Amino acid sequence: MFLKISNTIAGELRAVTGLPDVGLVEGGEHADLASTVAFSLAKTRKQNPAQISAELAATLSSRPELASVKVAAKGPYINFILGPGYIEETLREAVRPGYGSVPVRPGRVVLEHTSANPNGPLHVGHIRNTIIGDTLARCLKKAGHRVEVQYYVNDMGRQIAIVSWGFSHLGISRNEGEKGDHHVARVYIAANREIKSDPSIVEEIDSLMQDVESGDPAVSASFRSAVSQCLDGFKVTLERLGAYHDRFVWESDFIRNGDTERVLDGIKRLDECHTDGRMWLDLSEFGFEKEYVLRRSDGTSVYAARDLAYHIWKGRNFDRMIDVLGADHKLIGAQLIATLKLQGEKYPEIVYFEFVSLPEGSMSTRAGKFVSADQLLDEVTAKAFEEVTVRRPELDVDKRNAIARSVALAAIRYDIVKISPEKSTVFDWKEALDFERQSGPYIQYAYARACSILEKAGEFEEAYTLERESEIALAKHLAKFPYTIEMVVKELKPHLLAIYARELADLFNSFYHFEPVLKSEGLTRKSRLTLVKATQNTLGEALESLGIDAPRTM
């Protein structure tokens, strides 16, 4: 609704001024939308901008397309205030199930996220990737895109060789009840300690990497076993996080099926390719000084070569590729894109996020310095259970456990997704365990409240007459939901939805405290109930897109 009226107003302004850019901005407290076009016209027309805006406002007021919009000049600004017709149409749309969704669009999108190395459990840094990626996938689907979500399993890297070596040399057995990924971390940390005290082990690691690339069955099986064990642990964590992958793609498959060799053969023919024992690309025409090495002098391929094969495969099977990667991948991501361009292949859109560190410094799986996602989930869930028990002591344990799980997931996902990805953050237990303002549970609570009102109200006839300030502000925000989803998908910025949902909950809570719903009467009651229903529906859709449960009671 908001999108539609914005386009109409912009179109009218263009028609009236003849300018392509009509300076349409948010109106703040003055209006719903405003135009600053009078400033730019002031120069060419050599007139006072206030005079121009007054004239334009008068002209626009008489346009039939803007019949439901109040147009008024205020100084140099042209203000647009959306009227009752807009509110009514918004409410009619917002009460419908699936509000904000659009029909399926042509083309398929492949979105890769998380793809952490299987050398230890997912930690609070990795799950920033998971949550950004999963939220994007949900928003893309809501916006009508067909999406396949993939996890790229780095199963033949040096880290995995170290884990494999550790398993066969250190005899570290799995503890009772220990998750596979946590066990792998202990092996990995111990193996690194061994390497540090005896650097000659590095030769054994190198030899393992050569064996796996040449397809040695025993070594491959050993790698695969370690990776599978870790991945099984990841899957449990991802499930708890409410994040879903359609497919796990194994890096080694691109060696086994010959894709990597074929890709390297193709690259060999490029002018930018140099072979001096190793094989590398000169990407200086793209501004990269660094040599982009694809094959070692011992003949084995490096990660970049396999990644190239993976992306070419994705590009040929999908219409659009999106990768979610840590900011440490910026250089290699840009090199990957440059190389794909050289080959005339499709290249990915990459969403980067900055690092999450601990108060004591950066996280390191190798050094055992990390807070695992499992630990975070456990502690937040325990705290949530305490909270639920205090607030709802009458509920039985199962019910309280269910709410606690839902609240914990909301707290974790929201805490992470609300921060714009380009901001590096420091993990803070106090914030993670806070379920109040600007949190996921806060939004869930608004939803549960709306559900409670609707349940008590029973059947009612919908009506669309809103008069109070808090009602109108709420309804106007509902109108922006489809626009917000559009923006998230267009800009690949999931935090916009997080901010939107929080603002919606804020406005609903204010409305709730100012205007009685069930105790009001007649048209007012019907209209307010319709507003509550529209809000409940929109909050539900927003929460679903954020990967957060929408509990009817909490």
Added chain:
RNA sequence: GGGCCUGUGGCUUAGCCAGGAUAUAGCGCCGGGCUUCUAACCCGGAUGUCGGGGGUUCGAAUCCCUCCAGGCCCGCCA
């Protein structure tokens, strides 16, 4: 040394790419509000050289230059 990102009240943060009207919220602080639709809530108040300095513009948190501070990257690692 070079490249990328970040710097907004004591703390966290939106807005920046597509420049506009007194800069968005939260935490914390001060003061109110639960016999009233779920107080995981609401209302009011104090708190800002939008890192510093130049520039462009009628207008700069937003664009350009420069400096400062922090993070990340610059492996025949992934």
